[in-house]
Amino acid sequence: MNPNILDEIVQAQKRGEARGIVSVCSAHPTVLQAAMRRAARTGAPLLIESTCNQVNQFGGYTGMPPADFVRFLFGIAAQNGLPPDRLLLGGDHLGPSVWQAEPAGEAMQKAAGLVQAYVQAGFVKIHLDASMRLGGDDPDKPLDVELVARRTAQLAGTAEASATPASLPRYVIGTEVPIPGGALAHEAGVRVTSVEDAGRTLEVTRAAFREAGLESAWERVVALVVQPGVEFGDDFVLDYRPAAADALARFSETTPFVYEAHSTDYQTRESLQDLVNDHFAILKVGPALTFAYREAIFALVRMENELIPAAERSNLVATLEAAMLRNPQHWQRYYRGTPQDQAFARMYSLSDRVRYYWSDLPVQIAVEKLVENLSRAPLPESILEGSLPVQYEHILDGSIENTPTAVILDRVQTVLKDYASACGK
Numbered sequence: 001m002n003p004n005i006l007d008e009i010v011q012a013q014k015r016g017e018a019r020g021i022v023s024v025c026s027a028h029p030t031v032l033q034a035a036m037r038r039a040a041r042t043g044a045p046l047l048i049e050s051t052c053n054q055v056n057q058f059g060g061y062t063g064m065p066p067a068d069f070v071r072f073l074f075g076i077a078a079q080n081g082l083p084p085d086r087l088l089l090g091g092d093h094l095g096p097s098v099w100q101a102e103p104a105g106e107a108m109q110k111a112a113g114l115v116q117a118y119v120q121a122g123f124v125k126i127h128l129d130a131s132m133r134l135g136g137d138d139p140d141k142p143l144d145v146e147l148v149a150r151r152t153a154q155l156a157g158t159a160e161a162s163a164t165p166a167s168l169p170r171y172v173i174g175t176e177v178p179i180p181g182g183a184l185a186h187e188a189g190v191r192v193t194s195v196e197d198a199g200r201t202l203e204v205t206r207a208a209f210r211e212a213g214l215e216s217a218w219e220r221v222v223a224l225v226v227q228p229g230v231e232f233g234d235d236f237v238l239d240y241r242p243a244a245a246d247a248l249a250r251f252s253e254t255t256p257f258v259y260e261a262h263s264t265d266y267q268t269r270e271s272l273q274d275l276v277n278d279h280f281a282i283l284k285v286g287p288a289l290t291f292a293y294r295e296a297i298f299a300l301v302r303m304e305n306e307l308i309p310a311a312e313r314s315n316l317v318a319t320l321e322a323a324m325l326r327n328p329q330h331w332q333r334y335y336r337g338t339p340q341d342q343a344f345a346r347m348y349s350l351s352d353r354v355r356y357y358w359s360d361l362p363v364q365i366a367v368e369k370l371v372e373n374l375s376r377a378p379l380p381e382s383i384l385e386g387s388l389p390v391q392y393e394h395i396l397d398g399s400i401e402n403t404p405t406a407v408i409l410d411r412v413q414t415v416l417k418d419y420a421s422a423c424g425k
Contacts, residue, residue: 002085003088003124003125003167003168003169003170005021005045005088006021006088006125006170006222006223007170007222009021009222009258009281009282010222010223010256010257010258010281013252013258013279013281014256017424018273018276018277018424019276019281019423019424020275020276020280020281020282020283020422020423020424021045021047021281021282021283021423022047022283022284022285022416022419022420022423023047023048023049023090023092023260023282023283023284023285024046024047024048024049024285024286024289024416025048025049025050025051025092025284025285025286026048026286026289026290026355027050027054027055027062027064027069027072028289028290028293028355028358029076030293030408030409030412031289031290031293031412032048032073032076033076033079033080033409034289034408034409034410034412034413034416035048035289035412035413035416036076036077036080036081036082036087037080037081037082037409037413038413038416038417038420039082039086039087040080040081040082040083040086042420042425043086044086044420044425045086045087045088046082046086046087046088047088047089047090047125047282048073048087048088048089048090049089049090049091049092049125049127049284050062050066050069050090050091050092051091051092051093052091052092052093052094052095052097052098052114052129053093053097053098055069056098056114056117057110057113057114057116057117060098061356065117065121066091066117066118066120066121066123067117067120067121069121070089070121070122070123073087073089074087088124088125089121089122089123089124089125090123090124090125090126090127091115091118091123091125091126091127092127092284093127093129094111094114094115094118094126094127094128094129094155095111095114095115095128095129095130095131095132095151095152095155096108096110096111096130096132096134096151097129097132098110098114099111099134100132100133100134100135101135102134102135103134103135103136104134104135104136104137106135107134107135108130108134108151108154108155111130111151111155112154112155112158115128115155115158115159115162116158116159116161116162118159119158119159119162119163119169120162122167123169124167124168124169124170125169125170125172126159126169126170126171126172127171127172127173127225127260128152128155128156128159128171128172128173129152129174129175129225130148130151130152130154130155130175131143131148131175145200145201145204146204146208148175149201149204149205149207149208150208150211150212152173152205152208153205153208153209153211153212153214154212156171156209156212156214156217157212157214157217159171159217160214160216160217168220169217169220170220170221170222171217171220171221171222172221172222172223172224172225172260172282173201173205173221173223173224173225174201174223174224174225174226174260175201175225189229189238190227190229190230190231190238191227191229192226192227192228192229192244192245192248193226193227193228193248194247194248195247195248195251198224198226198248198251199251201224202224202255202257206218221257222257222258223257223258223259223260223281223282224255224257224258224259224260225259225260225262226248226259226261228240228245228248228259228261228275228278228280229241229244229245230261230263230264230267230271230275231263232263232265232266232287232350232351233350233351234334234335234336234345234349234350234351235345235349235350236350237265237266237267237350239267239268239271240267240271240272240274240275242274242277242278245278246278248278249278249279252278252279253279258279258280258281258282259278259279259280259281259282260280260281260282260284261275261280261282261283261284262284263284264283264284264285265285265286265287265288265291265350266288266291266350268418269418269421269422272418272419272421272422273421273422275422276422276423276424281423283419283422283423285415285419287350287351287352287355288352288415289412289415289416290352290354290355290358291350291352291355292411292412292414292415293358293408293411293412294347294352294354294355295411296388296391296407296408296411296412297316297367297370297408298317298347299387299388299407300370300371300374300404300407300408301314301316301317301370302383302387303374303379303380303383303384303387304370304373304374306383307373307374307380308373308374312373313369313373314366314367314369314370314373315366316363316366316367316369316370317347319362319363319365319366320347320354320357320363320366321343321346321347322362323357323360323362323363324346324353324354324357327357327360330353330356330357331345331346331353331354331356334349334351334353335349335351335353370404371404371405374404375403375404375405378402378403379402379403379404379407381395381396384402384407388407388411390410390411390414391407391410391411391414394410395407
């Protein structure tokens with residue numbers, strides 16, 4: 001897609017219009033299918049992003065380098081009727097994060113390779129993030145903001161050299177982001193970025209771009225990442241409070257940029273609208289979408305337990321639990337408490353670390369078995385009404401078919417609908 005869509009959103013915001021775009025941060029095929037089907041139906045553009053951990057030149061945890069991930073996305077788009085020119089690709093947290101334990105020179109060299117691979121693969125929305133300490137940086141001192149800016153400019157130079165004139169990147173800069181995937185502990189509140197800190201980030205980063213001869217790249221910076229005061233974790237959500245971010249919102253009106261808000265998962269429709277009204281025009285969401293997928297799957301499991309003989313059931317929940325216990329690296333450092341607390345969190349935490357296990361082969365087979373078992377006949381309305389009331393209503397009014405697949409997709413699309421409403425789509 002032409003990256004001008006991002007320019008148009010910024011321009012609309014500067015005209016006083018509450019316009020935004022949702023950034024779908026997920027590699028889950030069903031989540032992507034739901035997002036693409038909705039975009040195909042509504043005619044809206046679709047922004048999909050991957051992170052440096054998820055997709056990088058060495059594969060990341062998906063096993064896909066950027067070019068392979070692009071082919072994966074366009075394959076799903078083709079299957080679901082979404083024209084390729086309506087799909088916008090973004091790279092999130094592109095920088096040395098994956099290699100921060102390595103010496104700074106080596107980490108930045110790999111970060112440059114990461115950025116190059118993303119841009120050459122066709123990603124046009126590039127969030128440059130060099131905010132982390134690297135090997136050799138003083139662990140006892142805050143990372144110097146000017147050093148972060150110079151490293152950011154270095155990565156921007158790589159992106160510029162890797163781009164084609166027809167697809168010049170749009171950049172997002174900034175370092176004050178919530179912990180990717182949610183906080184590690186319950187928080188009563190988070191500090192909203194101050195106007196002084198936001199202004200300082202812009203000032204030093206612009207100077208670094210200018211010093212590196214990247215004035216034309218600076219003209220394509222569209223957004224700044226700041227902390228608007230939203231966060232979620234294992235068992236809590238911090239809702240957006242417009243009054244707390246009022247000064248930050250007003251500051252945006254004095255700049256050519258909008259804000260990008262991370263970790264907006266589980267915000268209400270009203271809070272999402274308030275964020276867009278306050279110039280947080282790019283709303284990133286990921287775990288809330290796979291959480292909705294999990295909700296639909298578990299509701300179907302409960303139906304399977306009522307409708308299918310025990311010997312023929314998918315045993316999906318037990319299979320999923322076995323996969324998480326067999327390979328605990330994706331959840332173990334996130335979930336605290338007693339074994340019972342951890343068992344509950346593995347299945348129901350808002351951090352949704354279970355999202356890393358849907359690609360496990362036995363889990364995939366169990367999901368397929370579940371869908372097959374419940375596709376033999378229409379799902380009983382008496383069970384649907386209590387388990388998935390919104391999808392039950394959509395079946396009644398003819399919006400969706402009475403099938404397990406339609407129910408799952410619609411549950412994910414219900415979350416996306418709140419974002420689309422907030423973004424003016």
